[in-house]
Amino acid sequence: xxxxxxxxxxxxxxxxxxxxxxxxxxxxxxxxxxxxxxxxxxxxxxxxxxxxxxxxxxxxxxxxxxxxxxxxxxxxxxxxxxxxxxxxxxxxxxxxxxxxxxxxxxxxxxxxxxxxxxxxxxxxxxxxxxxxxxxxxxxxxxxxxxxxxxxxxxxxxxxxxxxxxxxxxxxxxxxxxxxxxxxxxxxxxxxxxxxxxxxxxxxxxxxxxxxxxxxxxxxxxxxxxxxxxxxxxxxxxxxxxxxxxxxxxxxxxxxxxxxxxxxxxxxxxxxxxxxxxxxxxxxxxxxxxxxxxxxxxxxxxxxxxxxxxxxxxxxxxxxxxxxxxxxxxxxxxxxxxxxxxxxxxxxxxxxxxxxxxxxxxxxxxxxxxxxxxxxxxxxxxxxxxxxxxxxxxxxxxxxxxxxxxxxxxxxxxxxxxxx
Amino acid sequence: xxxxxxxxxxxxxxxxxxxxxxxxxxxxxxxxxxxxxxxxxxxxxxxxxxxxxxxxxxxxxxxxxxxxxxxxxxxxxxxxxxxxxxxxxxxxxxxxxxxxxxxxxxxxxxxxxxxxxxxxxxxxxxxxxxxxxxxxxxxxxxxxxxxxxxxxxxxxxxxxxxxxxxxxxxxxxxxxxxxxxxxxxxxxxxxxxxxxxxxxxxxxxxxxxxxxxxxxxxxxxxxxxxxxxxxxxxxxxxxxxxxxxxxxxxxxxxxxxxxxxxxxxx
Numbered sequence: 001x002x003x004x005x006x007x008x009x010x011x012x013x014x015x016x017x018x019x020x021x022x023x024x025x026x027x028x029x030x031x032x033x034x035x036x037x038x039x040x041x042x043x044x045x046x047x048x049x050x051x052x053x054x055x056x057x058x059x060x061x062x063x064x065x066x067x068x069x070x071x072x073x074x075x076x077x078x079x080x081x082x083x084x085x086x087x088x089x090x091x092x093x094x095x096x097x098x099x100x101x102x103x104x105x106x107x108x109x110x111x112x113x114x115x116x117x118x119x120x121x122x123x124x125x126x127x128x129x130x131x132x133x134x135x136x137x138x139x140x141x142x143x144x145x146x147x148x149x150x151x152x153x154x155x156x157x158x159x160x161x162x163x164x165x166x167x168x169x170x171x172x173x174x175x176x177x178x179x180x181x182x183x184x185x186x187x188x189x190x191x192x193x194x195x196x197x198x199x200x201x202x203x204x205x206x207x208x209x210x211x212x213x214x215x216x217x218x219x220x221x222x223x224x225x226x227x228x229x230x231x232x233x234x235x236x237x238x239x240x241x242x243x244x245x246x247x248x249x250x251x252x253x254x255x256x257x258x259x260x261x262x263x264x265x266x267x268x269x270x271x272x273x274x275x276x277x278x279x280x281x282x283x284x285x286x287x288x289x290x291x292x293x294x295x296x297x298x299x300x301x302x303x304x305x306x307x308x309x310x311x312x313x314x315x316x317x318x319x320x321x322x323x324x325x326x327x328x329x330x331x332x333x334x335x336x337x338x339x340x341x342x343x344x345x346x347x348x349x350x351x352x353x354x355x356x357x358x359x360x361x362x363x364x365x366x367x368x369x370x371x372x373x374x375x376x377x378x379x380x381x382x383x384x385x386x387x388x389x390x391x392x393x394x395x396x397x398x399x400x401x402x403x404x405x406x407x408x409x410x411x412x413x414x415x416x417x418x419x
Numbered sequence: 420x421x422x423x424x425x426x427x428x429x430x431x432x433x434x435x436x437x438x439x440x441x442x443x444x445x446x447x448x449x450x451x452x453x454x455x456x457x458x459x460x461x462x463x464x465x466x467x468x469x470x471x472x473x474x475x476x477x478x479x480x481x482x483x484x485x486x487x488x489x490x491x492x493x494x495x496x497x498x499x500x501x502x503x504x505x506x507x508x509x510x511x512x513x514x515x516x517x518x519x520x521x522x523x524x525x526x527x528x529x530x531x532x533x534x535x536x537x538x539x540x541x542x543x544x545x546x547x548x549x550x551x552x553x554x555x556x557x558x559x560x561x562x563x564x565x566x567x568x569x570x571x572x573x574x575x576x577x578x579x580x581x582x583x584x585x586x587x588x589x590x591x592x593x594x595x596x597x598x599x600x601x602x603x604x605x606x607x608x609x610x611x612x613x614x615x616x617x618x619x620x621x622x623x624x625x626x627x628x629x630x631x632x633x634x635x636x637x638x639x640x641x642x643x644x645x646x647x648x649x650x651x652x653x654x655x656x657x658x659x660x661x662x663x664x665x666x667x668x669x670x671x672x673x674x675x676x677x678x679x680x681x682x683x684x685x
Contacts, residue, residue: 001617001620001621029620031616036494119620119623121616121619121620123498123613123614123619124615124616124619141615141616142615142616143615143617144615144616144617146616146617271436
C-alpha cells in the first residue's frame with residue numbers, strides 16, 4: 001500500500017495539510033494516535049478564524065463552533081481583590097474568532113479531509129520517521145513501515161518525531177508550558193446572564209495574578225455554548241517536573257477559588273479535565289522542513305502567548321495548508337519560506353517582542369499586586385483624609401512591591417510598544 | 420471452520436450524561452464495540468488461524484439515531500475487520516432501534532441463515548450497556564442449536580464437536596458440544612489483539628454489508644416489542660457537603676473519624 005504523503009497527527013495542522021494535499025490530487029494517509037481525532041489535546045478555548053476561512057470558506061455553517069467571541073477581558077487577581085478590563089467589541093469582532101471544543105472540531109475537520117479522499121487511521125502510534133541517507137522516506141508504526149515521498153509531522157507540542165527527523169533541537173523544559181483545564185457544564189441562559197452575553201456571543205478572558213505563586217503563567221476562562229472552559233498555564237522553565245506535577249493542580253484550584261473566578265463558575269458541573277504541554281518561544285529554533293519532511297502546527301513550535309492574544313490554532317491551520325501547497329508543487333523545501341513570509345512568520349516578526357515581554361518576571365510577581373492594590377486603594381473612603389492622588393498611590397504600591405518607578409515606566413513603555 | 424462472531428454497538432457508558440432523577444441523554448452518548456464482544460472476535464480469529472475457515476461478524480443496530488450510529492458502526496466494523504474478521508454484516512433498520520433481545524436474536528438468526536452456513540457462533544457473555552446476556556441463548560433457540568454460556572476456553576479438535584471450559588463458581592467444568600453451536604465467552608478467555616496500521620488499512624478493503632429488515636424478510640415496525648423499557652433514570656447521589664477545617668492533620672483526622680461515626684459508616 002503506498003501513498004503520496006503521510007501525515008502524523010489529525011489535529012488542525014495535520015488535517016489541514018492532509019485535506020489540502022488531497023484537494024491537489026495526492027493520495028494521503030493521516031495517522032492519529034487518539035481513539036479519534038481531537039481526543040488527545042488540550043485547548044484553551046478560542047480559535048481566530050482567518051486561517052480556517054482560507055481552508056474551508058463555508059466553515060461557519062458546518063464546523064462545530066461554540067460561540068463567536070465579541071467580549072475580551074484582561075484581568076488581574078490579587079488576594080481577594082481584582083481588576084478587570086473588559087472590552088466589548090460588538091460588530092467589529094464579527095467572525096474573527098470562536099470558542100470551540102476540540103474533540104468535536106477536530107473530528108469534523110478530519111471528516112472534511114476524509115471527504116476529499118484522505119485515508120484516516122485512528123488509534124495508531126507512529127514510533128519514528130524512517131530516515132534513509134539523510135532523507136525522510138516514511139514512517140514506522142509498530143511492525144509496519146509506510147513509505148511516502150512526503151511526510152508531514154503534525155504530532156503536537158513535544159515534537160519527538162520532528163526531533164528524530166532532525167528538524168528540532170533536543171527538548172528543553174524552558175521551551176514549554178503546561179496547561180491544565182476543566183470544562184464545567186452550565187445551562188446556556190445562565191452563562192449568557194452571568195457573563196452579560198447575547199445568544200451565541202462569547203467571552204474570552206485572560207488573567208494574571210498571585211494564584212500562580214510567582215511562576216510565570218496565567219489563567220483563562222472561555223465561554224462555550226453550555227460549558228465554560230477554565231484553566232491555567234505555567235511555564236516549565238520556572239520549576240522542575242516534579243514540582244509541576246504537584247503544583248499545577250494547586251494553582252488551578254487557587255485560580256478557580258478566587259472570588260471573581262468562582263462567581264463565573266458557581267454551580268458548574270465538572271464534565272472534563274485534562275492537561276498537556278504547550279510550546280513557548282520556539283519560533284526560529286525549529287526548522288520547518290527538511291528532505292522529504294515538514295513540521296506543522298505545535299510540532300513546528302508555532303504557538304505564541306502575545307500577552308493580550310494567545311495564538312496557536314490559526315497558525316496550525318495555516319502552516320498545514322502552506323506545507324500541503326509546497327508538497328503538491330513538488331518542492332516541499334519551499335514551505336519554510338512561504339511560512340516565514342506569510343501571516344504566521346509576519347506575526348512572529350511583528351509581535352516577537354510581546355512574547356519576550358511575557359517572560360518579564362514582574363508580570364507574575366509584582367504588577368498584579370500593584371495594579372489591584374492601587375486601583376482598590378483609589379476607592380478607599382475613611383474618616384481620615386489622605387490626599388495622595390492616583391500617582392502617589394501607584395508610587396507607594398510600587399515601592400511596597402519593591403519595583404522602582406523608573407523600572408515600571410520602562411515596562412509600561414515596552415508593553416505598549418510590543419503589543 | 421466457519422465462525423460467526425456477534426458484535427454489539429453498545430452505549431459508551433462513560434460518555435453517558437444525565438441529570439439526577441432524569442433519563443440519560445442516550446441520543447447524545449457515543450457507542451462503541453462492547454468490550455467482551457472483542458473477546459469473541461479474538462477467539463473466532465484465533466480459531467481460524469489454528470484450523471482454517473472464515474470469520475464473519477454480525478451486528479444489529481439497537482441504538483438510534485441511525486444516521487449517527489451508522490458512522491460509529493462503520494468505525495466499529497473497521498476495528499473488527501482489522502482484528503482479522505473476513506467480513507462484517509450489519510443489520511441497520513429504524514424498526515430494529517430499541518427492539519428487545521428476542522427481536523435482536525430473530526434478526527441475527529435471519530442474517531446468519533442468509534449468509535451461512537456456519538459451524539459456530541461466538542458472542543460476549545453480556546454487553547456493557549445493558550448486560551442482559553440474553554441474546555446468545557435466544558439466538559441458539561431460534562437456530563435450534565445447543566448453547567454453552569460463559570466459556571473461558573474453547574478447544575477445537577477434529578470432528579464435529581468442540582470442548583469448552585467454563586469457570587462456574589469455584590469449580591471448572593469442561594463440556595463437549597456438537598456443532599453447530601452457540602457459545603458465549605467471558606473476558607478471561609483471551610486478550611483481544613490491537614490491530615496494526617497495516618491491518619487497519621487492509622480492513623478498509625474488506626466487505627461491509629448493510630442489510631435492512633426487509634432484506635431479511637422480517638416484519639417491520641411493531642414487532643419485537645415484547646419487553647418494553649418503561650423508565651430509565653440516573654440515581655440521585657446526595658452529597659452532605661461537610662468541610663473539615665482544623666489546625667493540624669491530627670485534629671482533622673480525629674474530626675473526620677467523628678463525622679464518619681456519626682454518619683454510621685464506620
